[in-house]
Amino acid sequence: MKLTLIRHGHMAGDPFICPERPVKGCLSEEHGILQAKATAEALRNENFDYAFSSPYGRALQTAEIVMAERETDIRILPYLYEWMPNRALEQVPSTVLEEMQRQAGDAYAEDTWKTEMGEGYYDMCARIIPPFLKDMSAIGLHSRMGGFVPEEHAKELSVVVFGHGGSLGILVSFLLGVRPFPVGSFTFEHTGAAVLHFTERKGIYYPQLVIRALHRSSS
Incomplete structure (x- = not known):
């Protein structure tokens, strides 16, 4: 068993758009x-066996480019969108919004589980993890x-x-x-990939993050 998680390439346009294909x-x-094409080449x-994607355009377009030469269908996971800001703040005067951002930025991480800026960490976990496990099932x-059967x-x-x-990052964590912690433990660069292999022990398969060498060894 292997699970590969890939972040989208550098985006353009509306960050919230869920486009047609x-x-x-x-x-x-x-x-x-270019990043998506380079990823496609690296993974050629x-x-x-299965490909899933966020509904947001930047992730879905990345998926389409990477999977273009394959017969595997791309399935949309409607819950796998990014952190959702408080859209009501779009109507707030810029000076007020800047002060809210400053206060949130000055706070200790332990005080930012949930702020007025938008979705809280546990909100994201509840949105993403249960349906992902259901789709895997x-x-x-x-x-x-603690693993998978x-x-x-x-x-x-x-x-x-x-x-x-x-x-x-929430899925990897x-x-x-x-x-769980408001400051994420993992950072994905554009088209960065985390590869999880699963090791079996008494019928349970446990995920392990593969940390690759920075060089190619001849031995």
């Missing part, structure tokens, strides 16, 4: 599209006792998920058992 204009021409020899990967056909599955830095 094929997606155009959600990645910047000068950076985002990787097999993916639907393809034969059942969450049990796969059905026989699912033991060798390779799954790729295209999303956002914050939402993917949950899967690896990292304690």
Whole structure:
């Protein structure tokens, strides 16, 4: 079993748009599209049995470019969008909004579980984690006792998920058992990828983050 989580490329346009497919204009021409194409080339020899994506255009366009030469369908996960700001603040005078941002920025992390700026950390966890586990269960990967119990056909599955830095960070933290905290423990660069392999112990498959060497060894 293997799970690959990929952040979108550098975006362009409306960050909240959920476009029709094929997606155009959600990645910047000068950076985002090139990043997605480079990712496609880097993963050309990787097999993916399932591909999932955030509904937001920048993630979905990245997924379409990376998966373009493959027969695997891209399934939309409607809950896998990024942190949601408080849209009501768009009507607040800029001076008031700047003061709110300053106060939030000056606060200790422990005081920012939930602020007026938008969605709280636990809100995101509740939005993302339960439905993700349900979708994994639907393809034969059942969450049990801190790991997964796969059905026989699912033991060798390779799954790729295209999303956002914050939402993917929450998934990695949950899967690896990292304690919840308002400051994320993982940072994804544009088209950054986290690869989780699953190791079996007494019928339970536990995810492990693969940390690759920075060089190619000949031995």
